[in-house]
Structure formats: structure tokens, C-alpha cells
Amino acid sequence: MPTFNITTLGCQMNQADSLKLAAGLEKLGWQSVEKNESANLFVINTCSVRQHAEDRAYSQLGRLRKQKLSGEELHIAVMGCMVGPKTDQLSKRFPYVDAWARPQEFDPILNLAETIKDPSEGDLGSLSALLDGGMTRTYALPAGISAYVPVVHGCDKFCTYCIVPLRRGRERSRPVADVLDEINWLADRGIREVTLLGQTVEAYGHDLAEHPSLATLFRAIEKIEGISRVRFLTSYPKDMTNAIIDSVAECEKVCEHFNIPVQSGSNSMLKRMRRGYMVEEFVERVERIRLKMPNAAIATDVIVGCPGETEEEFQETLNLLRQIQFDTIHVAAYSPRPGTFAERKMIDDVPSEIKKQRLHLVEEIHQESSLNINQKMLNEEVEVLVESANETQATGRTKLGTIVHFKSSNDVKIGNVEKIKITQTTAWSLKGHIANSLSLSVI
Numbered sequence: 190m191p192t193f194n195i196t197t198l199g200c201q202m203n204q205a206d207s208l209k210l211a212a213g214l215e216k217l218g219w220q221s222v223e224k225n226e227s228a229n230l231f232v233i234n235t236c237s238v239r240q241h242a243e244d245r246a247y248s249q250l251g252r253l254r255k256q257k258l259s260g261e262e263l264h265i266a267v268m269g270c271m272v273g274p275k276t277d278q279l280s281k282r283f284p285y286v287d288a289w290a291r292p293q294e295f296d297p298i299l300n301l302a303e304t305i306k307d308p309s310e311g312d313l314g315s316l317s318a319l320l321d322g323g324m325t326r327t328y329a330l331p332a333g334i335s336a337y338v339p340v341v342h343g344c345d346k347f348c349t350y351c352i353v354p355l356r357r358g359r360e361r362s363r364p365v366a367d368v369l370d371e372i373n374w375l376a377d378r379g380i381r382e383v384t385l386l387g388q389t390v391e392a393y394g395h396d397l398a399e400h401p402s403l404a405t406l407f408r409a410i411e412k413i414e415g416i417s418r419v420r421f422l423t424s425y426p427k428d429m430t431n432a433i434i435d436s437v438a439e440c441e442k443v444c445e446h447f448n449i450p451v452q453s454g455s456n457s458m459l460k461r462m463r464r465g466y467m468v469e470e471f472v473e474r475v476e477r478i479r480l481k482m483p484n485a486a487i488a489t490d491v492i493v494g495c496p497g498e499t500e501e502e503f504q505e506t507l508n509l510l511r512q513i514q515f516d517t518i519h520v521a522a523y524s525p526r527p528g529t530f531a532e533r534k535m536i537d538d539v540p541s542e543i544k545k546q547r548l549h550l551v552e553e554i555h556q557e558s559s560l561n562i563n564q565k566m567l568n569e570e571v572e573v574l575v576e577s578a579n580e581t582q583a584t585g586r587t588k589l590g591t592i593v594h595f596k597s598s599n600d601v602k603i604g605n606v607e608k609i610k611i612t613q614t615t616a617w618s619l620k621g622h623i624a625n626s627l628s629l630s631v632i
């Protein structure tokens with residue numbers, strides 16, 4: 190049986206795409222192997238959101254090139270956000286790559302796989318279409334209890350620094366029935382937690398005839414037996430309606446865990462980023478969430494050192510982060526992405542040393558705020574969905590997404606919800622023990 194390995198870089202959307210591709214390859218008779226094993230086909234699913242992610246892909250390609258030159262019989266395919274309109278330039282630069290595929294475009298790799306198996310085959314056309322039904326789903330091949338379910342692809346927002354709309358295209362929502370069908374399929378195979386994905390997940394349904402919304406999905410998934418938790422990301426403040434916020438509060442299974450990138454706490458910077466909202470509007474959305482769900486966990490993303498970011502603008506960001514007290518802050522330093530408005534029209538004028546200092550200051554605030562939030566959990570009892578367990582140790586997450594490590598026992602099973610008493614806290618996780626011996630099985 191021919192073998193393949195997929196390295197996935199970047200976001201959850203890429204992870205979902207990799208699972209789809211893996212499902213397609215397995216349907217064609219291929220077997221997945223670990224990265225360090227030899228394989229007939231290596232696929233790198235790339236990310237272009239930051240230079241650092243691209244550099245990681247280049248280093249993987251360099252490693253595979255060496256293997257190929259040393260005589261190993263292997264094929265290489267590159268997919269994802271690095272593969273844009275200029276594939277010709279890429280194939281000149283990396284002539285040893287056998288196939289290139291844009292995000293969501295599986296045919297070039299499936300075709301390559303078929304021709305490796307049988308070199309007499311020519312272009313087999315749309316294999317993804319042949320596999321339809323399979324390929325529109327993640328087919329998470331449930332090894333665990335959680336699965337990603339993309340519900341809306343692409344993005345219409347065109348923030349000046351962001352390459353996503355250029356690589357993943359405009360917003361396209363999947364029909365409600367298709368999403369529900371997939372989640373039922375996953376539930377039947379042991380999946381207990383689904384994460385609904387979209388670059389701006391609240392944009393779900395805008396482009397569908399009946400204009401369903403994310404709230405429509407939440408209320409329908411609520412009724413699916415076997416699914417105990419629903420997560421969703423990534424949020425965009427302007428699309429986050431009161432109806433969606435209220436549905437999170439009302440639906441038992443939907444986790445009160447929001448991922449809302451603010452990117453900057455300065456209105457002038459937000460304007461240059463073309464984020465489409467003011468700081469005051471962002472704060473108002475957070476207030477609405479906390480009014481409805483006082484304990485909601487709120488994570489955010491921040492970019493430091495965008496073109497023209499002054500010290501004053503950066504201080505405004507720090508002030509906002511202190512004011513809101515986010516549970517999690519994902520921070521990145523700006524790097525120009527080819528083809529974006531910022532790369533073409535703006536000057537990357539914040540020195541890298543300053544970017545590093547700003548990054549560090551945001552990280553310090555993150556550590557402080559998550560430690561404060563986690564400390565409040567001391568001596569509390571929380572419900573933890575178990576993700577891994579052996580005879581002595583188990584790990585899972587609370588509904589709010591916090592990692593909890595606790596002492597295991599024979600009764601602790603992956604997929605169960607355990608009530609855990611918290612005895613220790615750090616900025617990044619909680620520790621505890623089972624509050625009572627009874628397992629709160631949700632299956």
C-alpha cells in the first residue's frame with residue numbers, strides 16, 4: 190500500500206483541509222504514516238499569514254529536497270495559502286515539487302497520488318468530485334473526541350495586512366443541511382466536541398438563500414445526540430450580532446468561549462488596518478457578552494508593529510488589554526505579506542527590535558491576566574471533558590477552554606465529563622482531582 194504524510198502548518202482551517210485530503214487519499218488506497226517514517230508522498234499544507242510560517246515550510250521543503258536528491262523515491266506536494274496565483278514562480282523556485290494545490294483544491298494532489306500508483310494514468314480530472322460526500326466533509330477519522338467543521342470558507346473583509354482573502358477567496362458558506370449531516374456523521378463515530386470554523390465565523394449564512402446564521406447552527410446542533418460541546422472560531426466584532434451572542438448564552442452545549450481578534454487598541458491604527466470597527470464598538474461587544482455570560486472566556490489576537498504604529502498607539506493597545514483582561518492573547522509581530530495592501534502601499538517602518546519589545550510587553554500582560562483569571566478557579570469544581578487519560582494522569586478542558594490536569598483512575602475514560610476540584614493554578618493551566626468518584630458520562 191503506498192504511504193503518505195501530511196505536515197500541517199497554520200490555522201485550524203488548514204488542519205481541517207489536511208483531514209479532508211487524508212480522507213481522500215485513504216479512499217484511494219493510501220496509508221498515512223508518521224513524519225519521520227519513509228513515505229511515497231509528502232504533503233506540506235502551508236500558511237502565509239506570517240513570514241515565520243512560510244519559513245517553516247521552506248525548511249521542510251529543504252529537508253525533503255535533500256532526501257529526494259539522495260535517491261529516496263518520494264514525491265512532494267505543497268498545498269495551502271502559500272500557493273497563490275503565482276504558482277509558476279513557485280515551481281521555478283522549487284522544481285523538485287511534484288504538485289501544487291491552492292487551499293481547498295484537492296485534485297492536483299489526488300491526481301498525483303493516482304499517477305504515482307499507476308504511472309500510465311493521465312490527468313484523471315476531478316477526483317474531489319468523484320469523492321463528493323466524502324470530500325465535502327472533514328471525515329475526521331475520529332481518533333480523538335474533537336473535530337473541526339469548517340462552516341464558512343474565505344473572507345470578505347480585506348484587512349490591509351492580511352493575505353487570507355487573496356488566498357482563500359470570498360466568503361462561501363456551506364448549506365445548513367450539509368453541516369448538520371457531517372456533525373451527525375461525526376457524532377455517530379464517537380466525536381463529542383465540534384469546533385465550527387470560519388475566518389470570520391459569524392459571517393456564516395450571509396451568502397445562503399435563507400440567510401441562516403451561526404445561531405441557526407447552534408440551535409440545530411444542540412439537538413444532536415452525542416455531541417456535548419460546540420466551539421466556534423474566529424469571531425469578527427462587526428458580524429457578532431446580539432442574536433448570536435444570546436444564542437451562545439442560551440444553548441447548553443455551546444461553550445461560552447469567544448475568540449475575538451481586536452488587533453489593536455488604537456482607533457487610528459484600526460483605521461489603517463481597515464478593520465472596520467472602532468475600539469468602542471469592540472468594547473461594547475465584550476460588555477454584551479459579559480452581561481449575558483459573566484464567566485465567559487474571551488481570547489483575542491493582537492498584531493504589534495504594523496506600519497506606522499506609534500508608541501502612543503501601542504500604549505493604547507496595552508491599556509485596552511489591561512482594561513478587558515482577556516483570558517488568552519495571541520500576539521504576533523507584523524511582517525509584510527506579498528500582495529496585501531499594506532505590503533504594496535505602506536512602509537514597514539517599525540524596527541524589528543521595537544516589534545520584539547512590544548511583543549514581549551503584550552505577553553507580560555497576557556501572563557498577568559490569565560494568571561488572575563485562573564487563580565479565581567482555586568477550590569472551585571469544574572466540568573472537564575477528558576481528552577487523554579492513562580492509569581495515573583488525565584487531561585481535558587473546561588467549557589471555557591482551560592486545560593486541566595488531574596489524577597486519573599480506572600473509571601476515567603476519554604470522552605467523559607469529569608467534575609474536578611481545582612487545587613493548583615498557573616497562567617496556562619489548572620490542576621486538581623476528581624471531586625467525586627462518580628463519572629458524569631455524557632455519552
Ligand code: SF4
Pocket residue numbers: 344345346347348351352353354388389425
Ligand atoms: S477579517 Fe481581516 S484579518 Fe481576518 S481573515 Fe479576514 S482579512 Fe484577514
